[in-house]
Amino acid sequence: MSEPTGAARRRGPFQVGDQVQLTDPKGRHYTFTLEAGKNFHTHKGSFPHDELIGAPEGTVVRTTGNVAYLALRPLLPDYVLSMPRGAAVVYPKDAGQILAMADIFPGARVVEAGVGSGSLSMFLLRAIGDQGMLHSYERRADFAEIAAQNVERYFGAPHPAWRLTVGDLQDNLSDTDVDRVILDMLAPWECLEPVSKALVPGGILCAYVATTTQLARTVEAIREHGTFNEPSAWETMVRTWHVEGLAVRPDHRMIGHTGFLLTARRLADGVEPPMRRRRPAKGAYGEDYVGWGTAKDTGAADASEGGRRASGGRDTASGSDGRDTAPHGRDTASHGRETPSGGQETPSGDS
Incomplete structure (x- = not known):
């Protein structure tokens, strides 16, 4: 039985063509490809690549300046933060959530739109394995390249489960019996019709968007489309900790908002989704709302009218004339972007 694509390059001694990640005494990372006869250069000296070829992972090498570097193969999260980029990458914290919450399983048939630099594609390919299928769509040829x-470069060869198409998902999606669809694009709501036709009943749609405006419009469009269950939306924040003796505290910096994720599941053909009883805040679907739904569509208008009748004109949420004392949820999501530091530096010289 042959090994999965790329597995042989994840274990054993270093070989020519392997990716190597060096860590210096300050914790900084340097990633390069091993080539026979080449040298790795830094401002702290150099050492020959041949010194690592054939050596086991976890080897410590010293430069001509007597500075020690720990040599390991980069993990996939390290690799995606150090690789060449044409577009922003899906960060590991979000990729992990996509794999878990979209339930990406070995052998799955997955469609991805918005490849960017290929970060999420690599996570998906590792999850589905050689027997799965990942069809990725990217509208920009330079990003696709x-x-x-x-x-x-990461897998060491073209992955047998991957097919990359340059073009819009809307115009080119011909796949059927798809288990999962992942959308990383500006307007996911424009792709709901072809996506719903491609997904199997019970299949999962997962969208990754950057702003609250995109999130709201996508959720309302999914509700309006009628072929999916009630979507779930969230974001993930990661905070590292400093642990030094008795000094145990959160680090001063954290990976905050990078994007919002949402998932919804495909209903069987001809099935209408049951109306979910929701209690929107006052004004959520008021006169200023210009989105996809209305107060009547969501049941908010009927609930509000019924409450007024039951209370003789008073707001039942507050129990007092015209005053709402019930606590409202506040939107605590950060709208700013914080780009996590990958700790990566580009080595100089001929490495």
């Missing part, structure tokens, strides 16, 4: 190079 960078992504293809990054994926092949």
Whole structure:
């Protein structure tokens, strides 16, 4: 039985063509590809690549300046933060959530739109394995070329489960019996019709968007479309900790908002989704709302009218004339972007 694509390059001694990640005494990372006869250069000296070829992972090498570097193969999260980029990458914290919450399983048939630099594609390919299918769509040819190079460099060869199409998902999606669809694009709501036709009943749609405006419009469009269950939306924040003796505290910096995720599941053909009883805040679907739904569509208007009748004109949420004392949820999501530091530096010289 042959090993999965790329597995042989994840274990054993270093070989020519392997990716190597060096860590210096300050914790900074340097990633390069091993080539026979080449040297790795820094401002702290150099050492020959041949010193690592054939050596086991976890080897410590010293430069001509007597500075020690720990040599390991980069993990996939390290690799995606150091690889060449044409577009912003899906960060590991979000990729992990996508794999878990979209339930990406071995052998799954997955469609991805918005490849960018290929970050999420690599996570998906590792999850589905050689027997799965990942069909990725990217509208920009330059991004697609960078992504293809990054994926092949990481796995050591073209992945047999991957097909990359340059073009819009809306115009080119012909796949059927798809288990999962992942959308990383500006307007996911424009793709709901072709996506619903491609997904099997019970299949999962997962969208990754950057702003609250995109999130709201996508959720309302999914509700309006009528072929999916009630969507779930969330974001993930990661905070590292400093642990030094008795000094145990959160680090001063954290990976905050990078994007919002939402998932919804495909209903069987001809099935209408049951109306979910929701209690929107006052004004959520008021006169200023210009989105996809209305107060009547969501049941908010009927609930509000019924409450007024039952209370003789008073708001039942507050129990007092015209005053709402019930606590409202506040939107605590950060609208700013914080780009996590990958700790990566580009080595100089001929490495």
